[in-house]
Amino acid sequence: MLSVEDNEMLTRVGPRTPMGELFRRFWLPALVTSELPDRDGPPVRIRLLGEDLVAFRDSSGRVGIIGARCPHRLAPLFFGRNEEGGLRCAYHGWKFDVGGTCLDMPNEPPERQFKQRITQTAYPTREQGGVIWVYMGPSAVMPDKIPQFEWVQAPEGHQFVAKWLQRTNWCQGMEGEIDTSHISFLHSMKEVYNPEALVAQSPSVLEKAALDGAPRLTLLETPYGFSYGSRRRYEDRYYWRVTRWLFPMYSLIPGTAHGGAGRCWVPVDDEHTFTFHYQCRDDRPFNDAEIAQFSEGGGFPPRMERTKYVLRDGGIIDTWVPTANLENDYLIDRQMQRDVNFTGIWGVNEQDRSLQEGMGPIVDRTKEHLGTADIAVLSARRLLLNMAKKLMQGDEPTLPQDAAAYNLRPLEVLDPEDDFRSILEKYDATLGAAAF
Ligand code: FES
Numbered sequence: 001m002l003s004v005e006d007n008e009m010l011t012r013v014g015p016r017t018p019m020g021e022l023f024r025r026f027w028l029p030a031l032v033t034s035e036l037p038d039r040d041g042p043p044v045r046i047r048l049l050g051e052d053l054v055a056f057r058d059s060s061g062r063v064g065i066i067g068a069r070c071p072h073r074l075a076p077l078f079f080g081r082n083e084e085g086g087l088r089c090a091y092h093g094w095k096f097d098v099g100g101t102c103l104d105m106p107n108e109p110p111e112r113q114f115k116q117r118i119t120q121t122a123y124p125t126r127e128q129g130g131v132i133w134v135y136m137g138p139s140a141v142m143p144d145k146i147p148q149f150e151w152v153q154a155p156e157g158h159q160f161v162a163k164w165l166q167r168t169n170w171c172q173g174m175e176g177e178i179d180t181s182h183i184s185f186l187h188s189m190k191e192v193y194n195p196e197a198l199v200a201q202s203p204s205v206l207e208k209a210a211l212d213g214a215p216r217l218t219l220l221e222t223p224y225g226f227s228y229g230s231r232r233r234y235e236d237r238y239y240w241r242v243t244r245w246l247f248p249m250y251s252l253i254p255g256t257a258h259g260g261a262g263r264c265w266v267p268v269d270d271e272h273t274f275t276f277h278y279q280c281r282d283d284r285p286f287n288d289a290e291i292a293q294f295s296e297g298g299g300f301p302p303r304m305e306r307t308k309y310v311l312r313d314g315g316i317i318d319t320w321v322p323t324a325n326l327e328n329d330y331l332i333d334r335q336m337q338r339d340v341n342f343t344g345i346w347g348v349n350e351q352d353r354s355l356q357e358g359m360g361p362i363v364d365r366t367k368e369h370l371g372t373a374d375i376a377v378l379s380a381r382r383l384l385l386n387m388a389k390k391l392m393q394g395d396e397p398t399l400p401q402d403a404a405a406y407n408l409r410p411l412e413v414l415d416p417e418d419d420f421r422s423i424l425e426k427y428d429a430t431l432g433a434a435a436f
């Protein structure tokens with residue numbers, strides 16, 4: 001459990017909050033590229049870390065992420081004209097470029113030079129790995145590079161990314177990801193704990209082969225966060241599965257062929273989150289059939305639709321919203337719960353969100369009773385709170401500057417080595433290549 005103060009610090013992400021300031025030290029995924037497909041195309045409303053913003057792609061292809069409201073009389077720039085290198089407010093025609101410079105102010109006499117004195121909030125952006133990234137922190141400590149995940153560096157088409165809205169605080173989603181013991185229940189088929197049924201659902205041949213009901217779990221803190229390993233006996237070797245957690249909210253999960261997959265939780269505000277899913281393969285681009293299959297739901301992303309969404313405080317964003325949600329009880333089917341799976345809810349993300357969103361927007365962590373199965377959750381909280389507290393004292397984190405630290409894979413290997421630290425040293429050096 002956490003103290004009231006620590007729960008507040010962990011979950012509040014608005015401007016000038018400790019956790020909000022920590023997130024602002026990292027490049028963050030803001031949009032997927034497909035949200036802004038065209039130059040001079042329609043702008044997109046987003047909110048990040050409690051700030052309302054509008055994203056647009058200008059005439060030269062650059063992406064701007066700027067304040068959502070015009071500095072003249074605070075009209076929404078979303079209704080503006082995206083034309084000739086900037087976004088022009090529909091009210092009185094003030095126009096801003098991707099850097100926030102006011103390019104035109106047609107309702108003021110030019111001799112007043114008022115235009116030169118007005119700038120719009122604008123954040124630096126980058127585009128790589130099918131994602132538009134944003135940096136919202138102080139320019140003096142802006143990292144040169146975005147995190148160099150394998151899926152980010154992969155050639156175009158070799159990665160698959162998706163984004164959708166989760167209606168909870170960011171930490172609730174992130175904690176669900178590293179809460180390994182729920183998989184045997186929430187995501188299982190009919191029986192409460194049936195390793196054979198679980199393994200039958202897994203795409204991994206190795207996992208099928210390495211059925212050992214009592215894996216040994218080890219967590220090792222690292223400069224990027226932690227690695228969490230499970231070791232199972234397999235003939236004369238061990239079958240290792242290694243999950244990564246990377247600051248401030250990324251996962252890399254083994255079990256998907258060719259490079260693994262993961263998710264991250266980008267705070268929209270205290271009570272809403274953009275979940276990003278990413279996966280990549282190193283052998284070839286994903287083909288159309290695979291992309292179509294991902295889009296059908298069942299795994300990540302969930303079934304969802306692109307829509308305008310009204311946030312709890314009345315703010316508006318444009319995003320993908322899952323079809324199964326709090327209003328329709330995640331389409332729970334009690335017959336299916338009796339006969340088919342543990343929850344009666346279809347889809348892995350739907351299952352996760354039913355409980356995470358059902359906890360309420362910000363769960364009261366002072367009332368929890370955590371056990372040994374919750375070690376990864378406890379570690380992530382402690383590491384984040386420590387980093388945020390240090391930053392409050394002026395101690396800047398160094399990890400954001402180390403983009404290469406993110407060039408990791410989750411691991412799934414057969415190896416006679418029984419020591420987790422040795423496994424990490426061995427495979428991290430080679431990025432997990434040729435693991436088998
Ligand atoms: S409110 Fe935007 S130009 Fe007047």
Ligand SMILES: [Fe+2]
Binds near residue numbers: 176177186
């Ligand atoms: Fe889950």
